[in-house]
Amino acid sequence: MFINEAVRINSANHLEIGGCDCVDLAKEFGTPLYVMDEGLIRKNCRIFRNAIDEYLNGNGLVLYASKAFSSMAMYRILHQEGLGIDVVSGGELYTALKAGFPMERVYFHGNNKTVSELAMAIDNNVGRIVVDNMQELCNINKIAAGKNKTVSVSFRIKPGVEAHTYEFCKTGQTDSKFGIDLEDAFEIFEEASLMKNIRITGIHCHIGSQILSLEPYKLATETMLEFAVLLKDKLGVEIQELNVGGGFGIKYVSEDVQIDFHKYIEAISETVKSFCSQNGIKVPFILLEPGRSIVGAAGITLYTVGNIKEIKGIRKYVSVDGGMTDNPRYALYGAKYDGAVANRADAPKVEKVTIAGKCCESGDLIGKDMLMPKIEVGDILAIFATGAYNYSMSSNYNRIPRPAVVLARDGKARVIVKREDYNDIIRNDIIPGDL
Numbered sequence: 001m002f003i004n005e006a007v008r009i010n011s012a013n014h015l016e017i018g019g020c021d022c023v024d025l026a027k028e029f030g031t032p033l034y035v036m037d038e039g040l041i042r043k044n045c046r047i048f049r050n051a052i053d054e055y056l057n058g059n060g061l062v063l064y065a066s067k068a069f070s071s072m073a074m075y076r077i078l079h080q081e082g083l084g085i086d087v088v089s090g091g092e093l094y095t096a097l098k099a100g101f102p103m104e105r106v107y108f109h110g111n112n113k114t115v116s117e118l119a120m121a122i123d124n125n126v127g128r129i130v131v132d133n134m135q136e137l138c139n140i141n142k143i144a145a146g147k148n149k150t151v152s153v154s155f156r157i158k159p160g161v162e163a164h165t166y167e168f169c170k171t172g173q174t175d176s177k178f179g180i181d182l183e184d185a186f187e188i189f190e191e192a193s194l195m196k197n198i199r200i201t202g203i204h205c206h207i208g209s210q211i212l213s214l215e216p217y218k219l220a221t222e223t224m225l226e227f228a229v230l231l232k233d234k235l236g237v238e239i240q241e242l243n244v245g246g247g248f249g250i251k252y253v254s255e256d257v258q259i260d261f262h263k264y265i266e267a268i269s270e271t272v273k274s275f276c277s278q279n280g281i282k283v284p285f286i287l288l289e290p291g292r293s294i295v296g297a298a299g300i301t302l303y304t305v306g307n308i309k310e311i312k313g314i315r316k317y318v319s320v321d322g323g324m325t326d327n328p329r330y331a332l333y334g335a336k337y338d339g340a341v342a343n344r345a346d347a348p349k350v351e352k353v354t355i356a357g358k359c360c361e362s363g364d365l366i367g368k369d370m371l372m373p374k375i376e377v378g379d380i381l382a383i384f385a386t387g388a389y390n391y392s393m394s395s396n397y398n399r400i401p402r403p404a405v406v407l408a409r410d411g412k413a414r415v416i417v418k419r420e421d422y423n424d425i426i427r428n429d430i431i432p433g434d435l
Contacts, residue, residue: 003251003338004384006037006298015342015382017300018408022342025413026302026380029404032322033302034391036069036416038077038409040298041387044261045081048290051262055269056286063107065246065291066092068388069299073407073416075099084127086289090117097124107243107287109156109204111178112136119143122151130154130204130243132179134188137198144197153192154202154241157185159223161207161216178206182227189237202241202284203228209292212249212257214267220244221271229279239284244268246289250296252385253336261293292388299387301327301403302342303366305379306358316353318375323357324364325400327383327390331363339372342380347373355381359398391417399425 002008007017015022018037025035045062052060063084070087075096078085084105087093096106106126110117113129113136121129122143131137131153144151156179180188192198207220221244228239251258265288276283303320310316329335339355341347350373355366366383375381394402401420406413 002340002384003254004297004300006040006300007340007382007384009345013345015340015345018413019411020408020413022300022302022382023380025406025408026304026342029406029413029415030419031302031304031380032320032326032403034326034386034403034405034417035300035302035413036295036387036405036407037298038407041074041077041295042081044290044294044298045078045083047261048265048288048294049082051265052286052288054262055266056272059283060286060288061105063105063243063287063289064294065289066096067392068291069295069390069392070095071405071417072099074295075101084287086130090114090120093117093120093124093126103127107154113139115139115143119147122147122149128152128154128201128241130156131188131192132156134191137188137192137195141195141197150197150199152199152201154204154243155180155185155188155192155200156204156206157182157224157227159205159207159220161205161220161223179204182223185227186231186235189231189235193235193237200237201239202243202287203239204243204245204287206245206289207247209247210249211247212259214259214263217244217264217268218271221268222275225272225275225279225281228284229281232281238282241287242272242284243287243289246291246293248290248293250293250385250388253338261290264288296388297385299385299390301383301386301390303381303383305375305377305381308375308377315369316351317356318353318372318381319356319358320366320381321358322403323359323366323400324361324395325357325359325397326394326403327357327366327386328393328395329389330365330367331361332393337367337370337383337385339367339370339381339383341373341375342382344373344379349373355383359400361397396420396425401425 010016048062063086086107088110104127107128108121109130111132158179231237307319324331349371352369357364404419405417
């Protein structure tokens with residue numbers, strides 16, 4: 001009945017996730033509430049890990065993209081499942097450190113890493129720093145020299161490939177704030193090869209997010225390998241690692257045609273093996289960065305319905321107790337979602353409604369003209385596929401506390417991120433003494 005594999009209908013006609021009744025979860029933990037299906041997260045981790053073994057004979061590593069959803073419990077699961085992680089800030093790195101995640105499996109990304117963040121990464125011996133620009137390379141070399149260390153780096157290259165996705169989710173094209181243009185890349189590799197505290201290990205690209213096609217990955221992979229051949233021929237620099245990024249799409253609504261996740265690795269593997277065979281080069285160690293595809297469908301958000309307002313002949317608004325503070329993706333991208341009434345899970349979808357948040361913004365919507373069951377005040381509304389880029393992009397706009405995150409498995413739910421309260425909102429406020 002549902003497009004989302006994390007949920008089912010139980011004998012009480014309630015929505016269920018991870019063996020937990022969503023109505024009971026709402027009563028116990030309150031709403032809004034993020035709920036993550038631990039079993040599905042682990043299943044998705046293993047799909048990617050097993051695909052590396054099958055198609056690349058284990059010659060690769062899956063790096064979870066932390067920006068999708070980061071918490072100490074999430075890092076603990078990833079460690080147990082044998083994945084690495086990519087981090088893009090000191091905060092994500094600090095979270096991984098506190099969770100006891102092995103630093104050799106951490107890759108540090110970002111287009112403007114601060115000197116203090118770089119020092120933190122070098123002090124803690126992260127596996128790789130992915131260099132975004134020349135200034136950053138110089139900063140890394142200087143910091144490493146001061147600490148008498150040699151730092152292994154990879155370089156983010158823009159392959160010039162534009163994936164068909166949201167405008168603000170395209171990152172591989174030439175006009176992007178991320179990475180180094182192909183035409184300028186030789187210069188930075190020449191400089192890096194002369195730096196005593198830099199060890200060149202690999203190249204990296206990322207072409208975008210929520211991509212539902214294999215062709216952009218094949219093209220980007222081939223472009224990067226062509227560049228690797230040029231590096232070897234012209235500079236004598238041999239690339240050991242190729243990171244092809246992430247962005248593998250998931251099914252948010254029925255019209256999304258999701259590709260089985262292992263197919264991405266199969267397509268990339270075939271491209272790599274064919275190219276390397278034809279050009280007489282060694283197959284590099286392959287890295288991938290799935291984020292959304294591991295946690296997106298594994299998460300749902302539960303809301304309590306408040307006011308219902310019908311503007312005759314125009315639109316019916318159903319207001320919930322959350323909104324753009326816990327899910328900004330509609331406001332940012334016009335993102336689409338599917339959902340259900342958790343307390344009447346088999347109710348047929350009979351009317352179009354617009355799900356409105358409680359923020360003081362006209363654009364604060366969860367979804368516009370969504371086909372939903374008949375909704376009543378007090379219903380528990382479930383929005384599917386909110387495990388990625390929802391909690392991680394949440395805010396305190398209008399001084400609204402962030403929801404809790406619970407992890408559900410085998411009928412047991414455990415809090416992994418506590419709900420904020422009003423004291424958390426004012427925790428860093430200071431009234432100067434002269435006021």
